[in-house]
Amino acid sequence: MNEKTRTASAIDDMSSIDMSPWQGRTDPEPDSDRWHQRIQPLTPSAAPGTALIGFACDAGVARNQGRIGAAGGPAAIRRALAPLAWHRQGPAHDAGDVVCQGDTLEEAQHELASQVAGLLDNGHRPLVLGGGHEVAFASWTGLARHLENLEDRPRIGIINLDAHFDLRDPSHVRSSGTPFAQIADSCSERGWLFRYACLGVSRAANTRALFQRAESLGVLVREDREFTPARSEALVRDLGRFISRCDHLYLTIDLDVLPGAEAPGVSAPAARGVSLAMLEPLIEAIRDSGKLRLADIAELNPEFDQDNRTARVAARLVHLLTLDT
Template identity: 55%
Template structure:
């Protein structure tokens, strides 16, 4: 199931004169193994097949390694172990099998009492990530209510026929919830009106999606946003947090398939992530759409690493 991780990427500056308090991530991250002590399990999904199907700009396949490299020299402030559990790719263009494998890995990590933190890759990863959490939920005596919080400029609720893409994962999840007779709780924050058709807004409304436009997510609206998020969290037992980096302003995250003309400020995003973590309900998180080929001086990779570190703490 798991591909042995390439631990050579975990290297960087070493502050020997500082002793134990001068430790960095690359000195602490170890390869995950069955039976490892509970902690954070990093996992890569180097896949862009969904982006290609969605007619986006490809390059996200190399995102996971770029995030690892950016994170390697971050100062270590963790109090729990962090593991690298390797990657699940999509070299044969069979996205559906790759998503199922990703879900299987998420489920296995949850069974091992790990917190899965997945690095993409295109946002098609969301359907695979959710499948793993959904399967794990149905192993419980009383299946918990799952809520999805997506920071994204796009609803990703596009209609689809036989095959999904990076634009369809939450419609696929909604359809699966309907088929298994479970509620679809979805909150999408940072939606750009210019990037979503009337059909997508109508579908979001029909599905009862809780959402806010990017223009409603400045610091001046932070209290309102927090209240909306808190009301959503209250309805859920478990949370799945997914971040599409294109929710951030293009100046902060240029290395994505569709850079945002406006976006949501990092100071707002980090505050809301802290609220999500404080709920005690977060079970799974992922970061999608880093495209190193389009990045400028690693701005987007460094931002992704910062967010990943914030979620992991």
């Protein structure tokens, strides 16, 4: 591991987990626990459960000429999640952070992939807190490493809630704009099918070349303008058909899919976006499918957040994704 890239993993060193963000009120009534009272640092003997792991990284956003600050996202999400009400039955663990210093992106992605694969091997469901959307290549690689030891040709469905395809050519520079092109290349090298759904795409924010690349790769595309109350049930059905052709799901949520008023604290706030109310039925369908193995939340930039609105949305997404079904 590059000396500029470090991981604070409780699997190796329980004392390295910073639990200070997990603070909040304590209510006197019975059965009134909140996240900060229930989450525990991950240990080697921990029972399988939800495992939060941070990816404190700005390198991909910097390479993509975006607004720096996403490295502070994991801590901000933890602080916003800490006081939320606890409605789980299973355990939740904090697995620490993979921290990228400077431009050591590839080393950080390699380390996160190793951590994700280890968590999956130990029966946990990882939920990665970004960080820029370069986290997606690392998250997927960790899932691939886990599954390749179990199946010859795993049918992995990637569902990206995002205003952007992030399918730029990685041969020039690897960044927060290239992870799904990198994943497509990795699938090709492995002889796996590339199954990718990108929901919430902004036509104004993606070039014709990117739409053409998405078409050539067989991507399921739903634009932000399609997300209306009248289309809600149809969108859930479309997603259900995609899910039915997969055995494993990886969900990645770029917070810039939301309207700028709901998520101002991102690298590229959306002029239109898709509201949280419209996204929640899709997220619930993914969660309840029984196929979700891994999720991540990307692009929270606390430097540009207003009244912690974006962090609160991210925390609500964690809450929604981890509700026991």
